[in-house]
Amino acid sequence: MAWTKKILRVNLTDGVISAEPLNMEWAQQYLGQRGLATRYFVEEVDAQVGALSPDNKFIMATGPLTGTMASTGGRYSCITKSPLTGTIACSNSGGFFGAEMKNAGWDMIILEGKSPTPVYLYVENDQARLIPAEDLWGKSVWATDEEIHKKHQDPQIRIACVGRAAESGNLFAAVVNDLHRAAGRSGVGTVLASKNVKAVALRGTRGVGNIKDMKRFMDATFEHKKVLAANAVTGAGLPTYGTQVLMNVINELGALPTRNMREVRFEGAHSVSGEAMHEPRASDGKKNLTRNGGCFGCTIACGRISSVDRTHFSVKDKPQYWGNSGGLEYEAAWALGPDTGVDDLDALTYVNFLCNEDGIDPISFGATVAAAMELFEDGVITTEQTGGIELKFGSAEALVKIAELTARGEGFGKEIGLGSKRLCEKYGRPELSMTVKGQEFPAYDPRGIQGMGLTYATSNRGACHLRSYTVSSEVLGIPVKTDPLATDGKPELVIAFQDATAAVDSSGLCIFSTFAWSLDNIAPQIDAACEGDWSVEKCAEVGARIWQLERDFNMRAGLTAADDTLPKRLLKDAANVGPAEGKVCDLGAMLPKYYELRGWTTEGQLTPETRQRYGLPS
Amino acid sequence: MQKSLHIDPEKCTGCLQCEMACSYENEGVFNPSKSRIKVFTFHDEGRFVPYTCTQCDEAWCMQACPVDAIVLNFVTGAKYILNDRCVGCKVCTIACPFGTVNYNTSTGKVIKCDLCGGDPKCAEACPTGAITYIDANATGLERMRMWAAKTDTQASTHA
Amino acid sequence: MNYVIIGTGPAGVVAAETLRQRESTAAITLIGDEPEPPYSRMAIPYHLIGDIAEEGTHLRKAPAHFERERIQCIQQHVSNIQVDNHQLTLADGSQLGFDKLLLATGSRAVRPPIPGMDLPGVTNCWTLADARRIIAKANAGDDVILMGAGFIGCIILEALAKRGVNLTVVEMENRMVPRMMDEQSGGLLKRWCEQQGVRVLTSTKVKAVSVAGEKLYVELETQPAMQVDLLICATGVKPNIELAKGWLQTRHGILVNRRLQTNHPDIFAAGDVAEGRDFSTGDYSVQAIQPTAVEHGFIAATNMSGGHYLHQGSVNMNVLDTMGLISASFGLWQGVENGESATLNDPEHYRYINLQFKGERLVGANTLGMTQHIGALRGLIQNRTRLGKWKDYLMDNPSRFMEAYLQQRVA
Numbered sequence A: 001m002a003w004t005k006k007i008l009r010v011n012l013t014d015g016v017i018s019a020e021p022l023n024m025e026w027a028q029q030y031l032g033q034r035g036l037a038t039r040y041f042v043e044e045v046d047a048q049v050g051a052l053s054p055d056n057k058f059i060m061a062t063g064p065l066t067g068t069m070a071s072t073g074g075r076y077s078c079i080t081k082s083p084l085t086g087t088i089a090c091s092n093s094g095g096f097f098g099a100e101m102k103n104a105g106w107d108m109i110i111l112e113g114k115s116p117t118p119v120y121l122y123v124e125n126d127q128a129r130l131i132p133a134e135d136l137w138g139k140s141v142w143a144t145d146e147e148i149h150k151k152h153q154d155p156q157i158r159i160a161c162v163g164r165a166a167e168s169g170n171l172f173a174a175v176v177n178d179l180h181r182a183a184g185r186s187g188v189g190t191v192l193a194s195k196n197v198k199a200v201a202l203r204g205t206r207g208v209g210n211i212k213d214m215k216r217f218m219d220a221t222f223e224h225k226k227v228l229a230a231n232a233v234t235g236a237g238l239p240t241y242g243t244q245v246l247m248n249v250i251n252e253l254g255a256l257p258t259r260n261m262r263e264v265r266f267e268g269a270h271s272v273s274g275e276a277m278h279e280p281r282a283s284d285g286k287k288n289l290t291r292n293g294g295c296f297g298c299t300i301a302c303g304r305i306s307s308v309d310r311t312h313f314s315v316k317d318k319p320q321y322w323g324n325s326g327g328l329e330y331e332a333a334w335a336l337g338p339d340t341g342v343d344d345l346d347a348l349t350y351v352n353f354l355c356n357e358d359g360i361d362p363i364s365f366g367a368t369v370a371a372a373m374e375l376f377e378d379g380v381i382t383t384e385q386t387g388g389i390e391l392k393f394g395s396a397e398a399l400v401k402i403a404e405l406t407a408r409g410e411g412f413g414k415e416i417g418l419g420s421k422r423l424c425e426k427y428g429r430p431e432l433s434m435t436v437k438g439q440e441f442p443a444y445d446p447r448g449i450q451g452m453g454l455t456y457a458t459s460n461r462g463a464c465h466l467r468s469y470t471v472s473s474e475v476l477g478i479p480v481k482t483d484p485l486a487t488d489g490k491p492e493l494v495i496a497f498q499d500a501t502a503a504v505d506s507s508g509l510c511i512f513s514t515f516a517w518s519l520d521n522i523a524p525q526i527d528a529a530c531e532g533d534w535s536v537e538k539c540a541e542v543g544a545r546i547w548q549l550e551r552d553f554n555m556r557a558g559l560t561a562a563d564d565t566l567p568k569r570l571l572k573d574a575a576n577v578g579p580a581e582g583k584v585c586d587l588g589a590m591l592p593k594y595y596e597l598r599g600w601t602t603e604g605q606l607t608p609e610t611r612q613r614y615g616l617p618s
Numbered sequence B: 001m002q003k004s005l006h007i008d009p010e011k012c013t014g015c016l017q018c019e020m021a022c023s024y025e026n027e028g029v030f031n032p033s034k035s036r037i038k039v040f041t042f043h044d045e046g047r048f049v050p051y052t053c054t055q056c057d058e059a060w061c062m063q064a065c066p067v068d069a070i071v072l073n074f075v076t077g078a079k080y081i082l083n084d085r086c087v088g089c090k091v092c093t094i095a096c097p098f099g100t101v102n103y104n105t106s107t108g109k110v111i112k113c114d115l116c117g118g119d120p121k122c123a124e125a126c127p128t129g130a131i132t133y134i135d136a137n138a139t140g141l142e143r144m145r146m147w148a149a150k151t152d153t154q155a156s157t158h159a
Numbered sequence C: 001m002n003y004v005i006i007g008t009g010p011a012g013v014v015a016a017e018t019l020r021q022r023e024s025t026a027a028i029t030l031i032g033d034e035p036e037p038p039y040s041r042m043a044i045p046y047h048l049i050g051d052i053a054e055e056g057t058h059l060r061k062a063p064a065h066f067e068r069e070r071i072q073c074i075q076q077h078v079s080n081i082q083v084d085n086h087q088l089t090l091a092d093g094s095q096l097g098f099d100k101l102l103l104a105t106g107s108r109a110v111r112p113p114i115p116g117m118d119l120p121g122v123t124n125c126w127t128l129a130d131a132r133r134i135i136a137k138a139n140a141g142d143d144v145i146l147m148g149a150g151f152i153g154c155i156i157l158e159a160l161a162k163r164g165v166n167l168t169v170v171e172m173e174n175r176m177v178p179r180m181m182d183e184q185s186g187g188l189l190k191r192w193c194e195q196q197g198v199r200v201l202t203s204t205k206v207k208a209v210s211v212a213g214e215k216l217y218v219e220l221e222t223q224p225a226m227q228v229d230l231l232i233c234a235t236g237v238k239p240n241i242e243l244a245k246g247w248l249q250t251r252h253g254i255l256v257n258r259r260l261q262t263n264h265p266d267i268f269a270a271g272d273v274a275e276g277r278d279f280s281t282g283d284y285s286v287q288a289i290q291p292t293a294v295e296h297g298f299i300a301a302t303n304m305s306g307g308h309y310l311h312q313g314s315v316n317m318n319v320l321d322t323m324g325l326i327s328a329s330f331g332l333w334q335g336v337e338n339g340e341s342a343t344l345n346d347p348e349h350y351r352y353i354n355l356q357f358k359g360e361r362l363v364g365a366n367t368l369g370m371t372q373h374i375g376a377l378r379g380l381i382q383n384r385t386r387l388g389k390w391k392d393y394l395m396d397n398p399s400r401f402m403e404a405y406l407q408q409r410v411a
Ligand SMILES: Cc1cc2nc3c(=O)[nH]c(=O)nc-3n(C[C@H](O)[C@H](O)[C@H](O)COP(=O)(O)OP(=O)(O)OC[C@H]3O[C@@H](n4cnc5c(N)ncnc54)[C@H](O)[C@@H]3O)c2cc1C
Pocket: B089, B091, C006, C007, C008, C009, C010, C011, C012, C031, C032, C033, C034, C040, C041, C042, C043, C044, C045, C076, C077, C078, C079, C104, C105, C106, C107, C125, C126, C127, C152, C155, C156, C240, C243, C270, C271, C272, C273, C288, C289, C290, C291, C293, C318, C319
């Protein structure tokens, strides 16, 4: 149980809204959220579909533990085909939206077709309707959120919406919920906007029950919350520094990609680190970080709530940005900072606000700006293209201006909105794009952390750290320390992480819990809540099945083994300093073994045996 | 010694574990919308403020109830609703100047904090110590009484 | 000390209990003329629905509560009082003396001067006796007219609808609850009732009522006549000031000062019968609501027994559930001169909020479809909270009132 066992299906083309029972057989095979929604998706959508065509679908899905007292149980995911990568997209978000969906009585919302005019979906328990949104079109996420709350006169409504970037066709637009939590990657917001859907607004008052064994569940969640509290990372590091705890650590390691990954260490890392966010600033003595905030049910509370220095050039005349909002997480700080060479914490925080305000993925944005900066320095693009902006590495002014344009889908911001792959191709320098399958890299240089190279190359949604965060093992020693420079054993490690992550992403829990929790902690919580037997082994198997299903979709979408690779810069140009000095990412040493262990042919296709083993749909 | 809920917004991260614990205790499901304690978010200020009944001395709700459905627990000092007496007239919801009695449309009765009979689940669930259940003469109650006093508009001079 | 209280409604009962709390040895007598234990009129609608038995309306539930509190209860009408010699006369002719007297005689329902209003098929809905009549005569399939869609009318409307009668509401003003809700929300309320299958005729008057066989023949202005089984009259109430006449200053109700004392130092008045101070206006008027009756009872008793408690005035407020649509009003919801107001209106979904400000303070509010934290509106008004920047926020989005309220307490 724990599932509400109900799906809300919304046909946007003809405006028909219907409820249907959840396929419980699939739920036993794919658990929920990422896995289960993908199962629905591959069943219903042709893999060759154009991501922005009305035939693509968009699923918002919760896990069985979403909305329960299990710590971190507030997640939901957006599943669709990505316009950025052409692969399956699955972007996970926290905040309060997911729990509200469960409270309204739904495991998933499936949006299909395309509305003839802009609308937003309003769901109050079992009542759902499409409401005209012409007046909201052209508004930012923040303005939309405010308008919808006003319209319904209910401060408790939870809203996920897209901003102006998505409307303008930006290919890495996010769906932002609760003002500053985002299903950020792969352009899921772009898809939602392409369907003329501005927002999904939820109000649920029915409660989340259906727990298989309530007493055991309460005991288990209580027990494992203690584990999170006692752990150095989840109990102290993350609450204090957030994921930004990593900035200095990764820089030390020589694995902090800098200036479009030309370098692996950033001289200004400290100025934009978690520690710096705690330092009182000169102007008003306040810290960048006001406090840490939690998502629904989360006892870690790694969220940053920050403010920008009012005297800073970026916001001086803009009082609307003087308040607090979602602050820098590590990946965003890296993409906006080291990768562009900018070491100005206030500029980064302001740009992060803009990313939330208009719904763009700060990783893809920062990395694309980094690529554009390299194009600019190489003279391939000039101020003619940028509209007068001196797009130089290290320029906070340039970053801020470009961010404003990109957020609103104006000027050169529209070109940034293509993403780094299309931008670099357009200007004839594809090798400058630091992407895999069209998606920009996050903040770990695979020359210094080899496992992450394999992670990026094989990730089912293009370059991403959140598909198998081997940094845990290779850097932090969780659950066991492995050598970040070694390639031996990495295929096994990556697979274990990929499978466990897929299971966690399907449960409703947050992947950050796994700094302290393994499946040994998570499976008992799922098992107490959900009907069926949810042992550690079953969870891992479900995770593997999900991975195979996603892979299968991508192959049918037309990807090949050739897409499982990294930019030349990482494979050919050695790191210039640090422990990895002289090293490249030795992907070739890991990939064949990985294919073999996954049960794929050398072309990267699932073998019939693998297909059968996991009971995949044909 | 009577105890009271002490709330320290400085410590709150807005995770809503308290709301879930409260609704689970009282409704048997996780349902923040039915929680007796509510966490309010002040986004611009970057603050989270848990808020519930202070079990004020004036007990406006109890006084206003036309059918004696709100009664005092002499041990805990809580004013609590007797469900089988409450007729759902909602007068208490407008009488309480703190806004802490709410109508529950699904039952047709009202809900308010009853301190869980002396073992408040919100305090137990709070991971940061933002909600604690402590001796009433400690600072917490003093502060809450001060809030209450601000609303005590009647008293100019008591005798 | 010998205290006598006339009236066993909430004002009288709270006063008696307060006196007992303050003086353990005093003699306290509580006189009421209804043939029931002290009960609450407010609970009558829930009895009509069948949610509670008659006992459920009783103000105090513990058996022998008044005995235990040593409050002597007398079930008789008081015919007159002799203020000069501190005496009163009961209906059976017996005399009773008092040191201090509280008049908590409440109000009674009145019928408009229309021919036929005294026919047996016409009733008020004010007392338990009325309720028994309605229960006998208004059942599934019966045709019923409810005259008056004011506050009381609207409250019993749901009960009547739930009893399954064919209901027609006749209101002479142009909207429902004209003395509690503004035009927009009152209009929404009407539409809501109609959507629930109740016929609502506003701007319509009853001209005359006569007998037509088993039924009543009701003539209406501007509408065809109707034949009904029962006509319930909820057109207004009047304070029971007869006892005070000739002795004490009266206007619409009995005049009192801020101690709830009449112009005679030993006689106090409380509840529906008293013109108490209104918090918002500072004027003295009859509010005729339960929370005010309770407040009066407490303050009057405190002052009768030697306390000095100045009444700041009661906030006029109401909450109403009309077949599931909940409306509320607070303070000066009509607004004030040179004031400002903020409105959100979503007529499609029956949600409405209007806040009225004077300077940076909230002075009144109307809401429709809101159930959460609405007491804070009273708090904001009654604390005369300086809203500061939250005034602007509320002007933009009045539904954020709870945050505005909380901001003051914890900032
Ligand atoms: C159906 C209905 C619904 C209501 N709903 C609400 C509501 O939702 N909210 C709200 O705030 N208010 C409501 N009210 C109004 C509320 O009930 C009154 O404001 C309240 O009862 C006033 O209390 P009181 O003690 O002043 O007078 P009462 O309750 O009227 O009590 C006065 C008593 O004194 C007795 N009495 C009078 N004269 C004499 C005499 N000479 N000798 C002996 N006894 C005498 C009367 O018979 C009566 O029993 C409602 C009223 C009704 C009828």
